[in-house]
Amino acid sequence: MDKSRNRRPTIIDVAEHAGVSKSTVARVLAGSSSISEDARDRVMKAVAATGYERNHLAVGMRSGRSGLLGIVIPDITNPFWAGVARGAQDRAAEHNISLLVFSSDWDAGKEARHLRALRQARVDGAIINPVADNFDDLSRFGLPFVFIGSSAERFSDVSSVGSDIAQAVRLGMEHLFSRGHTRPAFILGPRSRLARARFLRTVHDFCVERDIDPAVLAMEDAEYTVEGGKAAMERLLARRGRGYLSVFAANDLMALGAMMAVREAGLSCPEDVSILGFDGIPAGAFAWPGLTTIEKPSREIGVRAVDCLLDEIAGRPEHGRVYMPCRLIERGSLADLTATAPKMVAAGR
Template sequence: MTKRPQNMTILDVARLSGLSKSTVSRVLSGAPNISENAKKKVAEIVAETGYQRNEIARSLRSGRTGVVALVIPDIANPFWADVARGAQDAAVNEGTSILIFSSDWDPVREKQHLQALVKSRVDGAIINPVRDGLEDIEQFNLPIVLIGSSASRFPDMASVSSDIEQGVALGLDRLASSGLGLPVFLVGDNERSASERFLQAVRRWAAKRNVDCSGLIVENGEYNVDGGRAALERILATHAVPRAVFAANDLMALGAMQALRNKGLSCPDDVAVLGFDGIAAGEVTTPALTTVAKPSRQIGDEAFRLLMQRIEGGQGDRMTLPCTLYERGTLPARVNEPQPALMD
């Protein structure tokens, strides 16, 4: 076995492999147009000696750390965890590390995280902004890609988002196909622009179909199970039992299902429930949650790809990804669907 020099450097790898320092550096960096023989020699020396690159020194030379940041509003929400997984998987393939921050929908905490990531000298950041202003981010001249529907507030920045209007239309068309009419809506805090964008999509759907939506019943709540349950409980306390509920995310929808069970109501026989996100937890409820799914992992993957383009000096792009309806058990059958024959 080749003896490893103390405090081994890239010069030692070059000497032991019989290659130049620049060739070894290019091999270790994964540069193209390197001969297989050179790759083999370097790989053998690295394996035998256990040599590891001095990443601190490399970052000082290149001006990059090989680390990017991801700022999401709620790491406990499986949807955002899936977004993070998509970005992380893409980063691993590129030899990049990701620092993940959760703002918990708190503008103050989000600002603290942004200050921390700049101090950490990350190469760039993927952000789902919970605030309306990003001036304090832009002043740091950091490559940024925005994710989520909030990205629509910043038309000049690279972004990846799901098509909320298309997704809302998918859900409302599905409810209409069962003859349910307009549902009651559970959305986030009314100070969050995401809630208003969701409701704007509802109004545009209604306008295109000449549906009167002047009497919409809307209840605000936190984007979690407790928030959804409390929001529907408030509706049930002040209104007649609705025929359908459309929640702006799946956790709120699961909370709504709890509220119905607590009132002795069944789903979908008494009240139909439709979610929005497509988290895996919706598959294991009883009944399983019908939902409009956003492409969470693809959002993370595409956002990382765009961020790499921004770090390399490109302008990036603006991507809007389509949603998909996951048919499960919380909506009744479509009116025009044949019903199964009864067994004697």
């Protein structure tokens, strides 16, 4: 077996192929202007022919910059967080920077390991959705960083980017009420998540403003997954008895799981049950009926986070908390109860 096929091309290979010295190759790759056009052309052709790639870690050790950023998101399988990562990757690429992506799975231990790996890789900075309250001790993190997501609001001294949850939930509540859904039920996230508290606080304030006792509204906690939403909807259906049911789910995966539970109960959406989602993931458009939802700007959050991080790396002033507005996407999962009387059905039939 030819072992040379498994050897990475070196700067010496490029120099031999171009017929120039190793130092000439180094100066060309460094962008030096004191190189003849002929030599520069030969070196670049040799780079392409040999497949040579620069060792960015070695370059970074000399220049102090690696040309790498990192991002740690909680769940890469959730399309919302995948959208955040894609936006960050696209913006980084515009600056000729590569992005390393890690998923913490909402696990503080995994988050800590990923952050150590980023430091060891000498990335120039990191974008993080913090899982733990202490976050690996901010005072000794030793790397420029920006937070994303609702959890970031726990850290008022750190620049962060996230959806405007209060604006988004209020937008959802206003839409529900405008369609006659004045006593919706809620599928919320785990009690340990700050997003749940922010969501619930906005619902509470909205109801109080309209002289509605929030305590009369049915609520179920669940994981932010399809399975969690399905199980929560099954519990809501079991306790509902007879009557029309409207549900506001705290993310689209849970909303899609709730739609599954409705179908399995022999009911129809929105004839028997209306469902409003939260996130705006693409899968909602392909559900039947299409999922009405509040869309959070996932890609834009990633883009803005990279912009903020590059400012942090450059030593420019902190941005504080950047709130990104959300918008309503109206499809078919939410009935207009002001136009037609809902069909009264037994929820458990």
